[in-house]
Amino acid sequence: HLADTEPATIFDKIVSKEIPANVIYEDDEALAFRDISPQAPVHFLVIPKKRNGLTRLSKATPEHKALLGHLLYVAQLVAMKENLGEGFRVCINDGPNGCQSVYHLHLHVMGGRQLTWPPG
Numbered sequence: 318h319l320a321d322t323e324p325a326t327i328f329d330k331i332v333s334k335e336i337p338a339n340v341i342y343e344d345d346e347a348l349a350f351r352d353i354s355p356q357a358p359v360h361f362l363v364i365p366k367k368r369n370g371l372t373r374l375s376k377a378t379p380e381h382k383a384l385l386g387h388l389l390y391v392a393q394l395v396a397m398k399e400n401l402g403e404g405f406r407v408c409i410n411d412g413p414n415g416c417q418s419v420y421h422l423h424l425h426v427m428g429g430r431q432l433t434w435p436p437g
């Protein structure tokens with residue numbers, strides 16, 4: 318798997334607790350933690366603990382479908398724990414045009430204020 322030989326990212330160190338993060342949810346497959354540079358009053362990331370080839374969403378294969386569904390499920394679960402019942406946004410940045418900076422798949426979940434649309 319070519320993707321598995323790609324360099325590890327800062328998120329691997331967060332999963333392994335080598336560097337601290339404000340973790341708000343964890344299960345066998347997924348981790349959610351607050352973004353270090355929040356763009357909304359509530360802004361957290363949901364990541365697969367094992368990158369498993371998912372450097373970016375566009376690397377998904379049929380084998381990833383269950384994991385992708387789980388991450389989306391966790392996004393709303395944690396959003397509800399964070400009192401985002403008035404609404405929130407889930408976003409995935411893919412690649413250079415998507416402004417992706419960390420090549421370990423992650424869902425951004427943002428809320429706690431009126432968001433605007435379209436994004437920049």
Ligand code: 5GP
Binds near residue numbers: 339355409410420
């Ligand atoms: P991207 O642009 O790749 O979709 O977003 C990466 C996100 O990870 C950014 O919002 C950035 O603030 C966040 N981030 C980068 N490094 C760290 C870190 O060490 N800890 C935490 N909690 N968030 C990080």
